[in-house]
Amino acid sequence: MKPKSDMTDYLNDREVLNPAQPTCDKSNAYTLGPLQTGPYCCIPEPVIQVKDLSLFYGAKRALDKVTLAIYRGCITALIGPSGCGKTSFLSAINRLTDLIPDCRVEGAVQFEGNDIYDATCNVQQLRKQIGMVFQKPTPFPLSIQRNIALPLREHGITQRADIQVITEQVLRDVGLWDEVCDRLDAPALSLSGGQQQRLCIARALALDPQILLMDEPCSALDPIASSVVEDLINRLNGRYTIVIVTHNLAQARRIANYAAFFWVKERERIGHLVEFGHCRDIFETPTHPLTAAYVSGTRG
Amino acid sequence: MYKQIGVTGKPNHLLRDQMIRLLIYLMVLCVSGVFLWILLDLIHGGGALLSWDFLTDVPRDAGRAGGIGSILISTLLVLLIALLVALPVGWATAMLLAEFIPAMSLLGRWVRYSLQVLAGVPSIVFGLFGYAFFSIYLGMGFSILSGGLTLACMLLPILVSTAEAGLRAVPESYRLSAAALGMSRTATLFHLLLPVAAPAWAAGLLLGIGRAAAETAALMFTSGYVDRMPESLLDSGRVLALHIFDLSMNVPGGDAPAYASALVLIILLLVINLIAMQLIHFWQRRKLNTE
16 A cells, blocks of 8 residues: 555646546456546535534434535545444435434435435435445345345346446456456355455445445455455545545545544534544644544544 | 462363253253154054045044045145235234334334234134134134134234244344345345245244144134035135044044044144245245345
8 A cells, every 4th residue: 555645746646647547447457437527536526515414313412513515526534433423424425314213314415416305305316326335244145246236126227238247347346356256146145354345335336326435344354355445445536426434544544535523522422523624634734623632643 | 489270170060061961952852752752653543544545535424434535625725714814914014013113113012012912812712703703793604714714813923923023133234235225125125134034934934834734722613513525615614633633532433533634734734844944945045046
């Protein structure tokens, strides 16, 4: 992993490199589609806007009035101690909170200008466009192939040939194709932890989402599998908008363009957003003393 | 200088471990011993009578002679009606309780509570209820239909509770990740949760079949005693368990056919269990592993 202590250089590199890079790099055999046209991550264009988002479990307030924007094509890292509402925030973006009994959301989340909590919002379509990867790998107890085919079929892609093409493409994207191409019918649960996590990412990518929400995707993996997944996230940068929860500050620093620092109030146990900004600013010139203490390791 | 750490000395828990182990094996022996004893006793008492004719003939001379052909048909018909009614109702209730309403909702608690009460009701009470409701009030009389419907009521608690427990045992992460992939609730249920929960559902089904096939008291007042070959579902038809009861209690000299009938009942249950298990496993493999 190349250390990217200087974020400016890194961002400049990206600007120069990205347009020049071939969209389909044959040497790596990755088949990620063409880069999204439009602004790069240093020119912020919000794709999701969160306004005064509060989240309750029953009567208990878990997250207090969060306002921030997720920028198109960028990686936004959510950092902060356990219990400060990062995961709750993430599941409010794709309305997975609907599945949690007694969970209530206040405020507004706008995706491409539309309020996702509006009654007319098509939740299935929303979740197709905002994919999610969980902390623990969650492959279904099906074959590798069917893990990818099942959601595709649900979204109307039923032709066997289409499914095969997409399956191969996303498995190549996550670097899993060479490892599993001769045993696509094997149970997904027979894969190793890191492979399972990459399969879950592939499964989310197969639906061609705009945004990928990742809830500590590396924390259940060993360091090697973790660095493989991290490389993968880096490759996805620019093609997808990524929001990643991570407890690994070094990882946040390495991969993220933006960072949001959450903190939990001691007594009331209510999570809230302390600071949001460029990753470099959060880590090098934080404005809030809590952020400074957390990123330097003296608190948290 | 250093004290030796106790690797020597009395192995205090070794004996206890072995005692427990022995005890467990003894218990297993008791369980299988009882089954073997019953089976051997039945084979000894009725094995000689068992033949194709016995299985196909109608009973004559109150069951002392002839066979159990009509009894078998009645039994299968009652069982079929009971399952046809109880399975959709019971399994739909289980899906509602486990997937579509919160576990602690008022409706959920009420349904679960009434099923618990229903499970504790003695079968003779079910029989009297079936007689009063299906036979008299709905005018079905003593009939296979009335018996099957009464049995269906009895089976509901078993089917619902086993199926609900099976669904609840499926990890929540499957539901969450399926939802995060934009899958609908019903698709998640049918393509993912049901195949995973299938063994639990099969266990409930088999328990239900066992209970239904062995039921005597509830059918005494509903499907009746008539041992003729039933011509329609509204005919009365005597089931195997009732036939065994009648032969051994009311018919002097009916012991041998009673033994043979009991043997047939046990073999029938074994066969049904085997087939049901194979079907469920086949279905699960097909749903889970192939495209």
